[in-house]
Amino acid sequence: MEDFSLWGAIVNALAVILGSGVGLLIKRLASGRKTGSGELSDTVLKGLALGVLGVGITGTVRAAVNGQIADALEGSFVGSPDQPLQLVHTLFGEETLIIILSLAIGAAIGHLLRLDHAIHALGAKVESATRSRFGNVAEGFVSASLLFCVGSMTVVGALNSGLTGDHSMLYTKSILDLVSSILLSLSMGIGVLFSAGFVLVLEGSIALLAQWIAPFLGEAVVLCMSGVGSLLIIGLALNVLGVTKLKIMNYLPAIFLPIGLIPLSSWLASLF
Numbered sequence: 001m002e003d004f005s006l007w008g009a010i011v012n013a014l015a016v017i018l019g020s021g022v023g024l025l026i027k028r029l030a031s032g033r034k035t036g037s038g039e040l041s042d043t044v045l046k047g048l049a050l051g052v053l054g055v056g057i058t059g060t061v062r063a064a065v066n067g068q069i070a071d072a073l074e075g076s077f078v079g080s081p082d083q084p085l086q087l088v089h090t091l092f093g094e095e096t097l098i099i100i101l102s103l104a105i106g107a108a109i110g111h112l113l114r115l116d117h118a119i120h121a122l123g124a125k126v127e128s129a130t131r132s133r134f135g136n137v138a139e140g141f142v143s144a145s146l147l148f149c150v151g152s153m154t155v156v157g158a159l160n161s162g163l164t165g166d167h168s169m170l171y172t173k174s175i176l177d178l179v180s181s182i183l184l185s186l187s188m189g190i191g192v193l194f195s196a197g198f199v200l201v202l203e204g205s206i207a208l209l210a211q212w213i214a215p216f217l218g219e220a221v222v223l224c225m226s227g228v229g230s231l232l233i234i235g236l237a238l239n240v241l242g243v244t245k246l247k248i249m250n251y252l253p254a255i256f257l258p259i260g261l262i263p264l265s266s267w268l269a270s271l272f
Contacts, residue, residue, distance in 0.1 A: 023185030106254020140191020150229025162210025
């Protein structure tokens with residue numbers, strides 16, 4: 001079974017389903033008692049949003065500066081009398097520009113495809129069929145899908161599964177997603193459970209196509225994809241906190257644009 005390239009993705013999806021099921025069960029038991037469950041859910045949700053905001057900020061900073069800091073430290077010239085500001089000067093470079101372009105172009109693509117409208121329309125149908133007993137399905141699905149899928153562990157873990165049959169990274173991610181899905185489903189409902197399908201499709205696709213797409217998913221590309229995803233997580237957290245009303249689903253294409261923009265920028269640089 002360990003040689004099956006989709007095994008890591010399947011385990012991850014099952015972990016999300018299990019965690020969501022546990023969270024929904026706890027939510028249902030709590031709602032049957034007079035414990036102020038609505039206020040409790042809102043409090044938990046805002047607490048999660050603060051945590052997610054921290055994750056997003058950390059991921060964004062990491063994506064923006066990790067490569068530049070490594071380059072700056074190489075050769076031990078940082079802080080030398082002739083280049084005292086070299087580290088500061090190189091903190092934000094090509095990766096930041098790619099991330100900004102990805103967000104701008106991705107937002108335009110998502111808007112034209114009306115992704116946010118489509119996912120909320122689908123969520124409304126599910127809510128109607130279940131008589132809205134499971135909360136905002138679209139919000140739970142989008143929030144959980146982003147949180148579970150935008151990190152570098154998703155891409156690198158799925159590549160390892162497909163190329164070498166090593167599922168250890170996805171196993172570790174599954175444990176993290178299991179805990180997260182319990183907490184998310186407590187506040188966001190059954191939409192979190194549906195995100196397991198997105199996890200399976202994304203990680204499974206990367207694992208199955210690993211030998212063909214691996215050359216396009218170098219360190220810089222994965223770094224930028226994670227940076228874009230981290231910014232979307234920040235937007236998601238701000239939405240939950242009531243600070244903004246961003247249509248996050250419309251920005252989803254931005255996550256994949258560095259795959260094309262990084263090679264394009266390298267080709268353009270070679271012309272000058």
